[in-house]
Amino acid sequence: MQLLEAKLQKIDRHNYRSYSSLRGEYHFVDFDFFIDTTQADPFAPASRVRARRKWSLTDLAWLKAQSADYQRAARDFIARQFADLAQQVNEIQIDRPGQTILDRTAVVFDDEGIELRFRIDLPSDGRTIIAKKTANLLTFTMPKIIRRATIARELPMDELKRHCETVEDQVALRRQLKDKNLVAFVADESILPRLAGNSELPLPDAIPFVSPENLAVELEAPHKGKLRGMGIPKGITMIVGGGFHGKSTLLNAIESSVYDHIPGDGRDFIVTDETATKIRAEDGRCVHQVDLSPYISNLPMGKETSAFSTQNASGSTSQASWLQESLEAGAQTLLIDEDTSASNFMIRDERMQALIAKSDEPITPLVDRISLIRDQLDVSVLLVMGGSGDYLDVADTVIQMHNYEAIDVTEKARKVVASHPTRRQLEGSAELRLPRTRKLNRSALQTMLEDGKFRIQVKGKNALRFGREFIDLQALEQVADASQLHTVGWLWFLLAQQKGWESSPCKAFGKLLDDNWFQMMPKHGDLAKPRVIEVMAVLNRMRAAEFK
Template identity: 35%
Template sequence: MGGRGAYYKAKYGGGRGRGGGRKGGRGGHLPPPPPGQARGGTGEDLRAFLRSLERQSYGAYQELRGTAWTLQRGVQLKIDQCQKDAFAPPSRCRVVFEGAAAQLPNEAYATKVSRIATGDWISRKFFDAARSAGDDKRTETGGWGGKKGGELRIAVCSQFVLERTACLVDGSGGVEVRFTVALPASGRSIEGIWCARVLCERALDLALKAVVAREDADLARHIASVIKQRSLRDALAAKGLVAFIGDGALLARRAGNDDRPMVDGAVAFDSKKCGGLRVELNGVTGLGLPLGLSLICGGGFHGKSTLLQALQVGCFDKVPGDGRELCVSDPNCVKVRAEDGRSVQSVDISSFIGDVPGRPAGFTRRFSTSDASGSTSQAAAICEAVEAGATTLLFDEDTCATNFMIRDERMARLVADDREPIVPFVRRAAALSTKHGVSSILVLGGTGDYFSIADAVVVMDAFSPRDATADAKALAGDPPPMPADAFRATPRTPKPGVPDGRTGCKALSSFQYGDNNDCDVSGVEQLVEVGQTRACCAAIIHAAKQRHASVASLLDALDGLDLDAIQPAGRRDGDLSRPRRYEVAAALNRLRTAKFEIIEKKRGRDVMDET
């Protein structure tokens, strides 16, 4: 043998060995790296090595794990994990650009906000390029023994601009793009030549299109849109607002399973009938909802819930063209709803639920159940949100427990207060705002009980808002009786528990935390993409390894970590998205194996006193 064949045989070895298949010789081991460096070499070295693996047993791909290959000057391909089987989850890879190779404009990485926006933009460009070229399509031919694999995929981005591990941009302008590759095979034999084409050509081409061959004007618009949304949100507090919807916003979505803006029939938001609620925020005119209690009223199908759904994601930035860029809300807002059947552990709901028949006195001071009712689940959700630091609560009557929200005069005459343990929210809402700084926004269409205590009332009429505060006050009767006792916000010590068995997440609505222990988060409506649910699971696993004095301190600790820090040691997965602390808390509170202990302190420290 001579020429190139002899060269590569001498370099990588030959003959049959570990993992050898029925066809061809063994491709050999990669040589050990120099001290302090990862195994690997140049792109040509990678191509040659993969060709030498042609028709070998699939297990020989494991030689690639932990390797780094310089594809061109300043650009490396890093292979972090290799699948052990052609039918296993795909392998995880990264293309890493040095700052000089990425050539990003300075404004793309000058601040953390711009780096998050740039990473989001690059992730979308990689996804679009892969889809346009068909590189995200899996090859399947000839049944079990046919060719399979070859697809390159990056995490799918939602309509929101989030901090993700799919693409990281550092302070020097360096870029790291993370994606998965299904290493090609025929049956269980390696398709080395095909794999070389995928890793050395297609992966590099997609990364270059996303990072280097870019339209700087488009990137600049993307960053500017995110910065503008952040500035509007940051300006709310100084204006005494909890939410703002700018004129021209398009709030309606295409469908319940399609979060893109409605194309036909969408009505642009117009605040010209909003009277005193019409404000200007950073040069944008629109509807401003003040601190306190705001009601969104109107007939069915006139846009009440559409407005609230836009407000509940107003804490997140959206991509340009989403339609909701001018809709922002308190970053500490939490959507509250009833969730029949959820788990509740050691939550003090005594502010809303008094002594329960058949239970000892003080039972609701440490309320626990594996099958909560509508009213107890909603009471727990409010207390859990306040414990996590929420300053605005959002309610839609369609998803609330009626007996928790209101109790009219006739029912009070029929069932005396001393026989009804539930203190409806209408009796707590005003004090929550005036005494404890927790505002509320309620969608109502079937009751006027809140009119007397509302600070603002907006009526939606054919998707057009109108300030109806004065009209509602004129119709209001006497305010509902207010409880004399304090609203309690009793802190708890969390004990998540290390998962016993498999963990993972494949859907937005749930994650697996150990064998036979799925956590249902379908009621956590501010989870907007599956990467956030996956990050909630990873965050809880990470937190379970430390001791935390309180739920708040656990959330504070997680807020101080980047997404890679919550992954298992050595993992650099590209499928996590940053959730807020409130979604992490909600997931933790719904984890059936998690335990909590009430923190007993002196009165005044564990109770939010009325005075």
């Protein structure tokens, strides 16, 4: 600490860039402090710093003996406590988690102790260094926050344990889905609605969820015990009902539950198949060498669709591409909302079939392929549908949402099908195969970084900058946190260190995202682990990416 104070006195009233002389390691009485980067001016991104504290000084060494999921939740909890303690200190920021509990780098455990990774805005008067103010921040205010966030007696231990046990429960519940032949589980008393369209907080006074009797199952959580709730079976499940009755709300809760939620979120005992992927129409996106032939063929002027590329996809083309890309990335469950889908991709009704001959229509609608997705690819589909009853012919389960209450209407739907048979003509072939794996040009990724200034930056959850390219990600509703996108960019950087073509990008990213994924990353505190499916979804939207 004395060394840091001495360096600060030496640069007092100097130009702001003199802060660069502070980079390095400093030893405080009970922790080590590292300044990894310093900002070039007061308006640049805050300086990156780290603090390491030995287990023996924290009374938290018992965490080392806990499961990996328990430790993930404990690290998440400590990051939240640090954020709360630093809330009144504008100069200190940590990557604060939201409603999900992800594997983050803001707090890292190793054999030696706990490491906090955060950012500090170094004080100034204009562009002049004020050493006294900086010394007070770094040697008085900051150490108090570090100590209180990393010592047992200052932490609400009951809350920490509940936080961690809730995560272990969710992981255990999710692991039971496959054995129970389920794709999702929604526990009774869950709160599905959110506070607002721009908020993930639960809606106060919302109607708690109750499972319909026919779909009720019991799962066992190691801490919570037996939990009753609605099990959504594998196969084709339709969620139907009137407008504003909770159809999309149920789907949104299910799609977000590929990740774990904090206690009290309302979705903390909802779990979903971790490969579940929501697809939608996305006008204007790029598509790279995707086999669309099961859904789109016979395009004008003989354009081939078995390896289709475009920089400006239509609604139906983009949704078909997303479906195929998701299967390539390993999705076992597809989630679809009619409201965000291309109508001509979803259905071609009897009258349109009579008006436009199949030979003049390039699109084979999903309604004619969905049973093959289930039967031949063993992929389940969960879709919200309010306007087309033709999907009732292939649905295994039908759930009606009425006043936010779930009702099993499967038998009623079958009677409707029997009494109102469809007169549509089935379109498309009787065979479906998984899309082939595309190869990725690793050298093209490296070129993108070399051609311009090296940049891996994010703008919320809506955009990622990689080199010169800005990738629009507004349609990716399952990205839980901007920190996941930071990690996506660094994963590409790692892959780009090798030349030539990567024959199996999904497997390559899967290997990089093993249990020790962050050890290969820069020592940044704003990284969070994404799914391989998200890594590929972002890559598929990079316009300069090269596949074959």
